[in-house]
Amino acid sequence: MRNFPYLSTATWLVIFRIGVSLLMVAHGLIRLYADTLGGFGEFLEGKGFPGGTYIAWAITLFEIVGGLVLASGFLRKLISGLFITELVFGILLVHLQNGWFVVGYSSGGIEYSVLLILCFFLIASTGRNK
Incomplete structure (x- = not known):
């Protein structure tokens, strides 16, 4: 099935994985x-x-x-799990004391780390070649 903009969900998951990894x-x-x-x-x-x-x-x-x-695309579960662990430590050691928001209402909060954790859970849950 093709989704907007004309790429399959599997292709978008690969693009997503590459983008988050490069961050x-x-x-x-x-x-x-x-x-x-x-x-x-x-x-x-x-x-x-x-x-x-x-x-x-x-x-x-x-x-x-x-x-x-x-x-x-290799070792998705292992590497995602290690990145999640790193991000949880970052939250506990640095960001939690700064609240939720990264910028705006507060500064240096946990929202970006939480978003990345969710991204890595998604990456870990994808099947082969996704």
């Missing part, structure tokens, strides 16, 4: 480009995570490599 790739790349890994590591250590710099590197590399692998 995570961009998230990791900007951390490298802006040279904020050290600050991220210090933040994690300040929250009680030993070896914060190593964790920051691992998260950053996972966002880049995992995002590319997910965009290609």
Whole structure:
């Protein structure tokens, strides 16, 4: 069945998966480009995570490599689950204290992370080649 604009639902799910995956790739790349890994590591250590710099590197590399692998359609359930876990930690450590909205009424809230979590649940639930 063809849907507007003339692509099948399966094709739109592939486009959706690629788009969401590339958001995570961009998230990791900007951390490298802006040279904020050290600050991220210090933040994690300040929250009680030993070896914060190593964790920051691992998260950053996972966002880049995992995002590319997910965009290609491989390991959808595993990588989506790991991204969901990362986003839940981000909510608990950073965003929850800022309320719901990312911008506007409040700033830095959880709404974007919740949306991404829902996106990754959808990606994990799709069948082969979708």
